[in-house]
Every structure is written in structure tokens, then in C-alpha cells.
Amino acid sequence: MTDEGYRFPYPPIPDGWHGIAFADQVSQGQVLPVRALGEDLVVYRDDQDEVHVLEAHCPHLGAHLGHGGKVEGSDLVCPFHGWRWAPDGHCAGIPYSKRIPTNARTRAWPCLERNGFVFVWTHAQGETPTWEIEDIPETHDPDFHVVARQDWPPFRSHPQEISENGVDLPHFKTLHGWTAKSIDWVTDGPVYDMVYEMEAMPERWTQTNAEPYSLQSRTEGPTFTRTRFWGAYRGVSAHCFTPVEPGWIRLMQLYYGHRSQTDEENERWFQASDREWAADIPIWNHKRHLSRPLLAEGDGPVPRFRRWYSQFYSSLEMQSSQGDPQ
Numbered sequence: 001m002t003d004e005g006y007r008f009p010y011p012p013i014p015d016g017w018h019g020i021a022f023a024d025q026v027s028q029g030q031v032l033p034v035r036a037l038g039e040d041l042v043v044y045r046d047d048q049d050e051v052h053v054l055e056a057h058c059p060h061l062g063a064h065l066g067h068g069g070k071v072e073g074s075d076l077v078c079p080f081h082g083w084r085w086a087p088d089g090h091c092a093g094i095p096y097s098k099r100i101p102t103n104a105r106t107r108a109w110p111c112l113e114r115n116g117f118v119f120v121w122t123h124a125q126g127e128t129p130t131w132e133i134e135d136i137p138e139t140h141d142p143d144f145h146v147v148a149r150q151d152w153p154p155f156r157s158h159p160q161e162i163s164e165n166g167v168d169l170p171h172f173k174t175l176h177g178w179t180a181k182s183i184d185w186v187t188d189g190p191v192y193d194m195v196y197e198m199e200a201m202p203e204r205w206t207q208t209n210a211e212p213y214s215l216q217s218r219t220e221g222p223t224f225t226r227t228r229f230w231g232a233y234r235g236v237s238a239h240c241f242t243p244v245e246p247g248w249i250r251l252m253q254l255y256y257g258h259r260s261q262t263d264e265e266n267e268r269w270f271q272a273s274d275r276e277w278a279a280d281i282p283i284w285n286h287k288r289h290l291s292r293p294l295l296a297e298g299d300g301p302v303p304r305f306r307r308w309y310s311q312f313y314s315s316l317e318m319q320s321s322q323g324d325p326q
Contacts, residue, residue, distance in 0.1 A: 005247075008158045008289050012246030013037050014222035015124055016190065017133050019117040019252055020239025022149065026051060027321065031076065033066025036120075038245050041065040041109065041119055052087040053120050056105040115139045115226070115238050116146070116254045121281035124315045131190055133220050138236045138256045146222060147235070147257040148270035152277070154248045157284035162241045162249065162311050166194055166217055166225070169300035175279050187308050190221050198236040202270045222312040233269050234258040249284075251277070256324075265314060 006012060020036040021043050031044040033056060053184075056064050058078040065082035075084040075092050084092040089108030093101050110121040110129055115136045121129045122227045138144040165171065167185060172178040196215040219225040226238040233255040244250045255273070257266045257268030264265045295302060 013314050016312050017119040018219035018223050018242045019119050021118040023113050029071045031069045034128050044076050046073050051113045053109040053111040059106050084167050119142050144256045147266035148255040152251040155285045157249045167300045167305045176276050193218050224269040
């Protein structure tokens with residue numbers, strides 16, 4: 001990643017839940033260093049199999065807890081001087097001192113493990129979580145299994161740009177070659193749903209299978225979305241598009257397919273979806289955000305989407321920066 005300047009008129013880190021790791025990257029007793037949200041973090045799993053996220057650097061003398069730190073019980077032990085840090089960020093012990101400084105705390109991030117990812121909560125005004133990422137039933141249904149995963153190299157963009165793709169209806173035809181019979185877009189607080197009835201899809205999706213696809217896409221908060229497929233294929237794809245640094249995105253994806261489908265069918269589904277994202281990323285990487293775009297009939301509910309997304313910006317600077325294109 002190179003510093004080419006932040007090019008968006010809104011805060012780089014929206015309020016809400018953000019996926020920062022695949023859950024299976026952190027086994028019991030393991031510590032994982034992660035760079036996300038412009039921060040150095042550590043994810044660790046305690047002896048009760050619970051996941052926790054802390055600021056990476058020990059506030060004592062700055063050692064990185066993700067490089068040599070050890071899990072003992074529910075605490076994370078610094079490799080430099082043995083200070084113990086509890087899941088809530090308070091210092092639970094110093095091996096050579098009976099007294100713990102009253103201000104001995106590190107930042108602990110609200111986190112949850114769900115749908116194969118570890119999520120953390122952040123809010124510009126310090127508010128605690130008011131909602132949670134929903135559980136996707138297929139992720140723990142024995143009739144489904146992970147058939148593919150993808151962790152893209154970071155690219156230049158902002159989560160709002162990626163989420164806005166869902167309501168940018170003409171680009172599905174122009175960039176991806178899809179034709180939708182109908183699309184229904186519904187919002188509910190921090191969630192929006194889109195149901196697609198597909199009339200035509202590229203051959204890479206259908207191959208010799210003439211049965212049509214039906215798709216339902218749900219976006220939860222600023223940086224997580226999933227798409228459920230049924231008809232020609234049964235599966236769910238889950239996607240985290242999390243800022244690594246301001247203006248840079250890490251895209252993590254898991255694909256859950258039904259066990260009745262063959263390896264060939266699973267691979268075809270994954271490769272078709274992967275090509276769609278591969279087509280979008282160069283556009284996001286080079287496009288410019290326009291607060292007042294020139295829109296035409298049939299462009300989709302872009303202004304309505306932007307008003308919906310603005311709920312994830314609590315900073316005062318957002319009072320007038322979003323603009324309303326119509």
C-alpha cells in the first residue's frame with residue numbers, strides 16, 4: 001500500500017461492526033496480529049474458546065503482544081515483562097510488582113465471532129454496540145460446508161463505494177452481463193435487503209444448467225454483506241470489506257455450498273463470483289467519489305442509499321459533507 005492521499009469526503013472508518021480476521025485463523029491459545037481500521041490489533045482465543053481483541057502494543061513499554069505474547073487462562077501475557085492483560089483491557093497482574101498502577105489499561109475492542117469471521121465494533125463517539133451481525137444459518141448447518149475462501153490484496157476504496165454497488169443497477173448489465181427480471185430493495189435500520197429475480201446470467205454462471213438463479217443480498221452495517229443463491233445452485237457467500245488504512249480495503253470472503261453439490265459445481269460457483277468481484281475492484285481502485293453525481297432514469301436508488309449509509313457517520317464533520325444528488 002502506498003500513501004496516495006485520502007480521496008473521500010467522509011470519515012474513513014464508518015461506525016459499526018467490521019470483520020478483521022477469519023475465525024479459523026485463531027485457534028485456542030493462539031495470538032494473531034492484525035492491521036485493521038488504521039490500528040495495530042491482536043486477536044486471541046482464550047482457554048474457554050472465546051475470542052478477544054486488544055490494542056496490539058503493551059502500554060508498559062510498547063512491546064507488540066502479537067509477537068511472542070502468550071494466552072494464559074483468559075488473559076494475554078506480554079512477552080517483554082510478563083504484564084497480564086484481561087479481555088476487558090485492565091491489567092490483571094505484574095509478575096515483579098505487588099501494586100498495579102491505577103491507570104494500567106489497554107484498549108479492548110467489543111468483538112464477536114460470527115459467520116466464520118471475527119468482527120470488532122468501533123464508533124467515532126465511543127458508543128457501545130446497538131445491534132449485532134446476524135447469524136447465517138448455513139454457516140453451522142451440517143448440510144453446508146465452506147467450499148472456497150478468498151482474501152484479496154488491499155485495494156484503494158471506501159466501504160460506502162462497495163456497498164453502493166448493490167443499488168447501482170445498470171452496472172450489473174454493463175460490467176457483469178446480468179439481466180434482472182425484478183429487484184426489490186428494502187431497508188431496516190442498519191440493514192438493507194435486495195432480492196433479485198434473474199432473467200439472464202452469463203454462461204460462466206449457468207454453463208449447461210438452464211435452471212434460473214434467484215439471489216437475495218443482505219448488507220448489515222457499513223462493511224458486511226452476504227448473498228444467498230437458490231435455484232441452479234444452493235449456497236451463501238459472505239463478504240467483509242474492511243478498511244485497513246484510510247482509503248484502503250481488505251476484502252475477505254467465505255463461500256458455503258450445499259453438500260449435495262459436486263466439487264465441480266462448487267468450483268464453478270466460486271469462480272463465477274470471483275470474476276464478478278475481480279471486475280469491480282479495478283473500478284473501485286480508480287474511480288472518484290462524486291457527492292453530486294449526474295444521474296439518469298434507471299440508475300437505481302443512489303440518493304436513498306446514501307441517506308441510509310449516512311447513519312454510520314456520527315462525526316460532526318458529516319453534517320454537510322454527504323450532499324444529496326437529487
